[in-house]
Amino acid sequence: MAAExxxxxxxxxxxxxxxxxxxxxxxxxxxxxFSEEIARLEEKCKQMEEELYNELSPAQKMHIARLHQRPTxxxxxxxxxxxxxxxxxxxxxxxxLAIVGGLAKLNGLPVTVIGHQRGKDTKDNIxxxxxxxxxxxxxxxxxxxxxANKFNRPIITLIDTKGAYPGNTAEERGQSExxxxxxxxxxxxxxxxxxxxxxxxxxxxxxxxxxxxxVLMLENAIYSAISPNGAASILWKDATKADIAAEAMxxxxxxxxEFEVIEDIIEEPQGGAHKDLAFTAERLKEKLxxxxxxxxxxxxxxxxxDRYNKFRKIGEFRMAEAASKEIPEEVAEEPGAEASxxxxxxxx
Amino acid sequence: MQIKDLFSKKKYATIPxxxxxxxxxxxxxxxxxxxxxxxxxxxxxxxxxxxSSCGHHYRLSAWERIGMTLDDGRLxxxxxxxxxxxxxxxxxxxxxxxxxxxxxxxxxxAVVTGEGAINGLPVVVAVMSFDFFSGSMGSVVGEKITRAxxxxxxxxxxxxxxxxxxxxxxxxxxxxxxxxxKTSAALSKFQGAGGLFISVFTDPTMGGVxxxxxxxxxxxxAEPGALVGFAGRIVIEQTIRxxxxxxxxxxxxxxxxxxxxxVVHRKDMKTTIGKLLDMHTVRxxxxxxx
Numbered sequence: 184m185a186a187e188x189x190x191x192x193x194x195x196x197x198x199x200x201x202x203x204x205x206x207x208x209x210x211x212x213x214x215x216x217f218s219e220e221i222a223r224l225e226e227k228c229k230q231m232e233e234e235l236y237n238e239l240s241p242a243q244k245m246h247i248a249r250l251h252q253r254p255t256x257x258x259x260x261x262x263x264x265x266x267x268x269x270x271x272x273x274x275x276x277x278x279x280l281a282i283v284g285g286l287a288k289l290n291g292l293p294v295t296v297i298g299h300q301r302g303k304d305t306k307d308n309i310x311x312x313x314x315x316x317x318x319x320x321x322x323x324x325x326x327x328x329x330x331a332n333k334f335n336r337p338i339i340t341l342i343d344t345k346g347a348y349p350g351n352t353a354e355e356r357g358q359s360e361x362x363x364x365x366x367x368x369x370x371x372x373x374x375x376x377x378x379x380x381x382x383x384x385x386x387x388x389x390x391x392x393x394x395x396x397x398v399l400m401l402e403n404a405i406y407s408a409i410s411p412n413g414a415a416s417i418l419w420k421d422a423t424k425a426d427i428a429a430e431a432m433x434x435x436x437x438x439x440x441e442f443e444v445i446e447d448i449i450e451e452p453q454g455g456a457h458k459d460l461a462f463t464a465e466r467l468k469e470k471l472x473x474x475x476x477x478x479x480x481x482x483x484x485x486x487x488x489d490r491y492n493k494f495r496k497i498g499e500f501r502m503a504e505a506a507s508k509e510i511p512e513e514v515a516e517e518p519g520a521e522a523s524x525x526x527x528x529x530x531x
Numbered sequence: 532m533q534i535k536d537l538f539s540k541k542k543y544a545t546i547p548x549x550x551x552x553x554x555x556x557x558x559x560x561x562x563x564x565x566x567x568x569x570x571x572x573x574x575x576x577x578x579x580x581x582x583s584s585c586g587h588h589y590r591l592s593a594w595e596r597i598g599m600t601l602d603d604g605r606l607x608x609x610x611x612x613x614x615x616x617x618x619x620x621x622x623x624x625x626x627x628x629x630x631x632x633x634x635x636x637x638x639x640x641a642v643v644t645g646e647g648a649i650n651g652l653p654v655v656v657a658v659m660s661f662d663f664f665s666g667s668m669g670s671v672v673g674e675k676i677t678r679a680x681x682x683x684x685x686x687x688x689x690x691x692x693x694x695x696x697x698x699x700x701x702x703x704x705x706x707x708x709x710x711x712x713k714t715s716a717a718l719s720k721f722q723g724a725g726g727l728f729i730s731v732f733t734d735p736t737m738g739g740v741x742x743x744x745x746x747x748x749x750x751x752x753a754e755p756g757a758l759v760g761f762a763g764r765i766v767i768e769q770t771i772r773x774x775x776x777x778x779x780x781x782x783x784x785x786x787x788x789x790x791x792x793x794v795v796h797r798k799d800m801k802t803t804i805g806k807l808l809d810m811h812t813v814r815x816x817x818x819x820x821x
Binding site: 347348349350351353354355356357358359360362363364366367368370371386387390393394406407408409413414417418431432433434438439442444490491494495497498499500501502503504 | 612613614615616618619621622639670671673674677698699700701703704705706707708709710711712713715716717718719720722723738739741742743744745746747759760761762763766767770771773775779780788789790
């Protein structure tokens with residue numbers, strides 16, 4: 184418990200737990216009977232926990248999703264799959280450790296599993312760029328997915344990244360192109376693809392592993408176009424207002440289910456996945472298998488169509504009144520616009 | 532009078548300085564943001580909004596671009612009436628949208644789509660405008676571009692996109708992000724069926740637009756000096772704690788690093804696209820446009 188990272192909003196509970204512990208030692212050393220008091224406090228503690236964890240705010244979930252001790256892709260790969268064989272490299276430039284992937288079996292069925300990989304400690308984090316891939320990471324993922332497509336294996340991806348690595352080396356090697364290509368190629372694979380956001384799903388770097396027939400999220404995971412910190416610094420020139428941005432941006436699994444961006448939510452134990460990896464992995468495996476079982480009977484064409492339709496329908500807009508039809512004329516009549524080519528263009 | 536009053540602060544009169552004013556009556560003259568050269572707006576327009584002194588390509592609005600690119604500047608516009616809503620009920624978004632529409636009376640969002648011709652060859656086009664909400668991609672931009680790609684697919688026409696964008700429209704967060712997947716999936720179908728897609732990067736094309744449809748052209752062109760990249764310079768400088776070279780992420784930089792087919796001067800853009808279209812046109816009634 185001591186080594187565990189404590190979140191500020193969990194402090195009242197940990198304070199109470201400490202109080203109970205002190206009381207217990209006091210009771211032992213003094214031989215006094217506080218058992219009634221202790222029982223009462225423990226009951227209260229339980230109640231506080233329930234209240235807190237059942238009503239977590241988006242910002243609190245964001246903090247849980249980012250916890251250092253939250254299970255990573257490799258933790259889930261080892262807990263959910265068997266016979267994992269990691270494969271390396273993009274065959275073009277390097278082996279980006281911010282993404283791991285390879286072959287594994289799910290309930291005996293061979294699959295390709297790929298995920299963003301954060302580090303376990305500082306040294307590991309530096310080697311893995313804190314789970315933020317370079318183009319070679321996305322290209323490694325693509326290579327493994329193409330391989331899966333060729334051998335007709337389902338593809339499972341685990342999403343957990345703050346975003347693609349923002350560095351000059353990444354730009355030079357075509358970060359944009361690498362992400363874009365993954366989006367297009369994933370749309371065209373004739374095998375089932377299931378994507379699971381296990382921690383933080385940040386921006387294009389997350390989506391580059393995210394074009395699936397089904398997209399699932401762990402209960403406390405978050406997923407957004409820009410990190411709440413980034414949004415806060417753009418909107419209010421203050422990155423410390425990330426908590427406020429998190430509330431506004433609709434980043435939680437519940438929100439995304441409502442927007443039909445994801446299909447299902449995977450339950451976490453009280454307090455978050457890190458409290459009980461085995462429990463979370465079991466829930467993840469159940470949901471994963473349920474959705475995969477629905478996809479396995481489908482033909483390649485059906486899978487591609489199903490995936491297309493999933494993304495095709497996302498987006499909200501409206502058609503304004505016919506007023507827009509006048510717009511080109513307005514431009515044409517604008518004083519000073521003269522008979523330039525520009526106004527010609529407006530005359531539809 | 533006391534002694535200390537002798538040392539009190541004197542009051543000075545201020546005379547307004549007569550420094551040469553750099554402001555020029557709006558509309559008549561233009562000052563190049565690169566080299567500072569001042570030129571008549573009319574001259575600049577005639578020069579396709581390229582600085583005659585340093586070659587800097589001014590940013591164009593969607594309609595200006597259409598006027599320069601399509602035959603007779605004519606566009607049969609698609610989905611002209613589509614406009615953004617506020618699906619996340621994001622603080623301040625509705626007001627900002629209204630402000631942007633007022634600022635750009637001839638635009639409803641950051642992209643104009645439709646059909647036209649280049650050197651007599653029909654083409655479906657999507658042209659983005661940086662003026663509108665920094666060209667950011669929300670649901671409307673994603674939907675209009677997807678519909679345009681689907682139209683090109685159905686009509687067996689080539690697809691041409693001029694991109695310019697600051698990236699995702701964060702007020703639509705996840706819905707904005709998903710437009711990257713939606714547009715790319717549409718291209719997967721279209722290009723998979725043999726469709727031709729010419730992508731032109733214009734200044735600037737960053738983030739979610741650069742990392743989706745804009746980078747997926749069968750041919751990727753860019754205007755000189757256009758800023759093209761995923762992450763912004765400031766973010767990168769903070770990450771690597773180093774100053775980046777001046778030419779970082781310019782079109783020329785990208786071409787040097789193998790990310791572009793061609794950097795094309797604005798005056799040659801139409802001809803170049805026309806040539807590409809011609810190369811993909813099968814004559815004698817066998818035209819398939821791609």
